[in-house]
Amino acid sequence: MSDFSQIRLMRNAFGKLAFTGADGVVHDNVVPVRAFPIAAPEEGIAIVSADGHELLWIDALNALPEAVRALLKEELANREFLPEILRIKNVSAFASPSTWQVETSRGDATLVLRGEEDIRRIGDVSLMIADTHGVQFFIRDLKKLDKHSRKLLDRFL
Template sequence: MTTTLPFRDLQLDAHGRLVLTDLQGAEHVGVSPVRAHPISAPDEGVSLVGVHGHELAWIPRLSGLPDAPRQLLEAELSAREFHPTLLRLISVNTFATPSTWRVETDRGEVDFVLKSEEDIRRLDEGRLLITSTHGVQLQVPDRWALDKQSKRLLERFL
């Protein structure tokens, strides 16, 4: 199956900026990739947006791209998207909100404040997205796979 690219070329310039050469041959420096559905369908729908906020190219499926541009976009997206994975819930200072949580993530231990129970978003199949008061979103890929203490503490907020 041959994939038709929505652009001629995609590369990084000497300053680390993403450069898109569109189908007409025009170069656009400082392009930003933006996922349409970063949580529910991260592979589907990626827009390449220019510095003025206009969409320059639409990629229906990231996995449908050839290796080089796909890997470049995945690297750019991972640098922009900061969603640490919650591995263990160590403690909470109170079971009423706002409450301070101490958690272990894939990037180390951290304390954050949970403003309200509504900041714990239930996704499909036991997945959760927890948003701190500072807007950092921690992901829980499978709440049922957490250790016993973490599940017990988390249940008080769900």
């Protein structure tokens, strides 16, 4: 486990992240990047400079001091837009393309599914669904969907 006591992460005057490494060098406009945002969102985070160079690798978020961890989580949440489908309300047709009315973690949404190939399995219980606008929707656990949602989704799997 690395020693993160010499590392500082804070927002600069423009609201962007600034990183100060153990060497004391300040890097403005850094970006946190998850290596595995779906499979292991709490592990494998890189702090990347404005010119794309990795400044720091973090094996696990829980290894960081609380203030740094909270700031990183806040920044990652602002950068990542991955609404989670909580319920499928309606599907216009069981042939593609079809329009889906869904309830997500970010509110109600409408997505248009071009074809079954736009539904990808992630592990045993998760799915990624891409709509015609390129927005990725996530179903974390198929088993946790209500019966009506599973019945509608089963027609496409």
